[in-house]
Amino acid sequence: MSKILNNILFENVSHSNEDFTKHYHDTYTIGLTYKGFLKTFNVNQSYYSYEYSIRINNPGEVHCGKAKEWSHANFYPTIEIISNIYEQIFHEKKIPYFQRHIVDNKMLFLKIHNFFDSYFKNEDEILVEAYLIEALSSLILDSTLYTKNYKEIFEDKKIIKQTYEFINDSIETNFTLEMLAKNVNLSKFHFLRLFKKDFGLTPHAFIVNERLNRANCLIQNGLSISEASIQVGFNDQSHFTRNFRKYFGYTPSTLQKNSNFIL
Structure with a gap:
């Protein structure tokens, strides 16, 4: 498996009916909803994550939620991974912050799904990494709201x-x-x-x-x-x-x- 994914947590959960208390991650969260839905609260705003939607949390964003028969896959890429791909595209070291918590983009959904599918099937490293770069570069190009200079988490607080x-x-x-x-x-x-x-x-x-x-x-x-x-x-x-x-x-x-x- 690709070394850049070492110690990155992946989740693929079926039929969850859990309530999630307020929390945050020091990584990004990028997730796909396959079935059911999640009523989610992100930075004090309410959203619904339905089938075939993409869910994104920027590092440090406080969120919680209530799941209903929620089948989903997540992974938690580090600031370093995302900023490295941003740098490969734009030739400057920045941290992108994404525009919307819930994204409805079927083409992007498919690209992230292809990455998850190749990862969970333990396919060749070159294929997994190619799908990863394609998915994250599309996300960066389509959904970046603003960028910050590359700093450690909470540097501005x-x-x-x-x-x-x-x-x-x-x-x-x-x-x-x-x-x-x-x-x-x-x-x-x-x-x-x-x-x-x-x-x-x-x-x-x-x-x-x-x-x-x-x-x-x-x-x-x-x-x-x-x-x-x-x-x-x-x-x-x-x-x-x-x-x-x-x-x-x-x-x-x-x-x-x-x-x-x-x-």
């Missing part, structure tokens, strides 16, 4: 970025509000107010999100569920499993059995 780095440097810590506020030289009141205004999540939800993203990666890379949950700061296994399912729509045991999986 100082409080969020400093908190993100602080949490990820010691993910297993039992953080207090005082610790988080002190890290950015604010009172607890001002930290809470500015954090939620700038990001749309409470600090607690932000910490849980970061822990679950880290645990997801650890499980994909072979760590046991109990080891991964403890390593990221969950001491209660059932609490970890409940939160994991609320964020990702499947249990950690499903991920462990089917890393880069088809359900």
Whole structure:
């Protein structure tokens, strides 16, 4: 399989009826709806993802949703992958941000589907990578709303970025509000107010999100569920499993059995 897809999560889920709590990813999310629908809330706006629509989340966008008999495939390309393809097209290193959360474009849908199909069938690397480049370059050319200079995630949101780095440097810590506020030289009141205004999540939800993203990666890379949950700061296994399912729509045991999986 292509090296550029190492450690990239793929999902192919059938007949989901899950409710997804507010969360975000530090990657893009690019997904196809095959059957059913998802009522989704992205950056506080409501959308419906029906059959043959494309769903896109830019890095850091807070979203949630309610699924109804939802069959879909997703993958989570990194900022680096998307910006590299943008650079190959336009010869400058930029991060594209996409125009719409839900895109209705049958030709683009087919291109992304061809990429997913070749990936899940484990076809030759040259074919998978060709489909990937064709799909992502079409997405960039058709749906880019604006671009930013290539920077790390949350670079334009100082409080969020400093908190993100602080949490990820010691993910297993039992953080207090005082610790988080002190890290950015604010009172607890001002930290809470500015954090939620700038990001749309409470600090607690932000910490849980970061822990679950880290645990997801650890499980994909072979760590046991109990080891991964403890390593990221969950001491209660059932609490970890409940939160994991609320964020990702499947249990950690499903991920462990089917890393880069088809359900």
